[in-house]
Amino acid sequence: MQLLFSMNLADICDNAKKGREYALLGNYDSSIVYYQGVIQQIHKHCQSLRDPALKAKWLQVRQELHEEYEQVKDIMGTLEGFRSEKPADVLAPQSGERPEDPAVWPPPTPAEHRNPVAVKRPNSAAKQHRKESPGLQHRGAGPGGRNPKAERPGAREPRGAKAKDDKGKRGVGEAPGDVEHKRFDGTGYDSDLVDSLERDIVSRNPNVHWEDIADLEDAKKLLREAVVLPMWMPDFFKGIRRPWKGVLMVGPPGTGKTMLAKAVATECGTTFFNVSSSTLTSKYRGESEKLVRLLFEMARFYAPTTIFIDEIDSICGRRGTSDEHEASRRVKSEVLVQMDGVGGAMDNDDPSKMVMVLAATNFPWDIDEALRRRLEKRIYISLPTAVGRVELLKINLREVDVTDDVDLDLIAEKIEGYSGADITNVCRDASMMAMRRRIQGLTPEEIRALSKDELQMPVTMEDFTLTLKKISKSVSAADLEKYVTWMSEFGSV
Structure with missing residues (x-):
């Protein structure tokens, strides 16, 4: 089982590396394939995890890879837009006339050169492109990111046309990388305000x-x-x-x-x-x-x-x-x-x-x-109650080694009246006690020479005892009484 787990991790790392390398080399089609594969692998791997902290880290990795994947798709859409505009230059009149004004009708095209289908698409594409993407500004993926398919020359949908499209919505339980995000149409508002709120x-x-x-x-x-x-x-x-x-x-x-x-x-x-x-x-x-x-x-x-x-x-x-x-x-x-x-x-x-x-x-x-x-x-x-204080201690110390003499129930009794933030501060300070003892009396050169293993020492009960002498609760009994009085009058649980 351990060997299979290692192979899965190696495949995930290898596919992510290849996807990035192909993107840097400009081979975007192959890069897209590898990104899709690694995102799917991480999705399956997360379903098999039971540790919430480890699962959250893997979800964060998948979100970052999905953002890279969306950026590659944006680049592909932009390049395809450039390619689709080339026929417009080929089909343009060669009479040396000045560029067309979009507000002025062009002269009639000779019959032998008429190709309504071929001419209509590039012209509509140019108008679409000028309206929606001034300056060919590239937007990355993320909150408010555009769907590159909507900006291709053949697309006829204006901005905000997908407001009623269910594909832009995320249902309950859907992964963040499984759908395209729709974009708010800020017509009538300052574009800087809309971009600021979305960002x-x-x-x-x-x-x-x-x-x-x-x-x-x-x-x-x-x-x-x-x-x-x-x-x-x-x-x-x-x-x-x-x-x-x-x-x-x-x-x-x-x-x-x-x-x-x-x-x-x-x-x-x-x-x-x-x-x-x-x-x-x-x-x-x-x-x-x-x-x-x-x-x-x-x-x-x-x-x-x-x-x-x-x-x-x-x-x-x-x-x-x-x-x-x-x-x-x-x-x-x-x-x-x-x-x-x-x-x-x-x-x-x-x-x-x-x-x-x-x-x-x-x-x-x-x-x-x-x-x-x-x-x-x-x-x-x-x-937090007595049970809640014990749970908070466990959550804050889940990534820290503790000695067998640490009694969380006893610590929870001593920190009665502490808020959740106070308990987090207690755990943070106690976890640094061993490091303080280790570097005491050392020169800066000796401190820099210490290895990570030398500083990874477990937290002891004595560390908590010293910490509680320094850190007090931040909420007074008078403040708590004011909250109880207000809730008794206006509470609606």
Whole structure:
């Protein structure tokens, strides 16, 4: 079995190497064949893996190879476009006339030279090419990448014509490399704004799974019901049972709110928009409202979509306060209008067109009342329990060797009141204790001469004891009381 595993890995490495070498040599047809083979091999290999961490690494490798594969396809499409335009030069009139103006009809072609089929395709190709690809700008694969087939001279579909094509959508459970991504038609908007949102926000595979998050079972259950189940059972979630359009996660810093949002996007296969206050802020008057509207229009185009707004209190604080700026109020109003679906056709009866807003905040008492009403589910992401702390220790130490004297249950008791981020800091600091002891008193030359094996020493119980003396919890009891009070009044689990 071990020999077969080694042979599979050797084949994968060899095929990936050959695909890249053929691409560098310009033999793109052979390169495409090798890339397709290695992507398929990795897909089969991932299905046989049981270790989540190892499987995530292989999925990342496959995603990178798929991006290279898409770039090779783009280059092939561009080259084919050049080849298809050559007949236009051959069939052009040889009378020494000036180049044709696309707005002026050319003189009639003599009967002996008429070939309607041959002439029509290159001319239409030139117009298509001038309209869609000015300057022959090359775009790589990735979020928002174009399908090179749509840019070939024979294609008659304009940009955005595949908006209703199911091939551009990713269903639940589909691999990220199995489909072509459609591209949003930004007509009427600044192209720089559209490109910026697609490049910096759209993420189709955050690669965070439920098992990567310890504890928080109630929150996971609610998020599955709000996002994942409507994708699995679309016929049930209709009418009064339509999916929730907004979920607010409330809790102290470092408890896993952002991780939960990424896990939602990974598990249900929705397009993931990770939005912050800086994304929707512009120094120009009226530009911020346009960004909010553009964000929701793109979300509806790429539906099903999850829009995650972290620290939403910084965008939608209470209106009517003395220190509120007029521009800030307009942005809040646009967010509220878009969440109600007034700004676009939001189909609540079709889960495949679902746009759900998932928000997180550490200050729920500062959120505007109208926004709180639109975020229909409000859940409390609490500090990890005793069982959750043990699970967090195991997750953080799964790539580190520990001695037999390390008692995770005892450590979990000592770190009661610590957040998930605090526990990660404890594990990180404890894992570095052995290295600190090893390099103590050595010169810089001696430190550089140390081998990797000399520094790979297991973590001991004494390392955790020393670490806990230095690292304290970051959440106070008074803060926790404020969250409990707010949830008792406004919670909606």
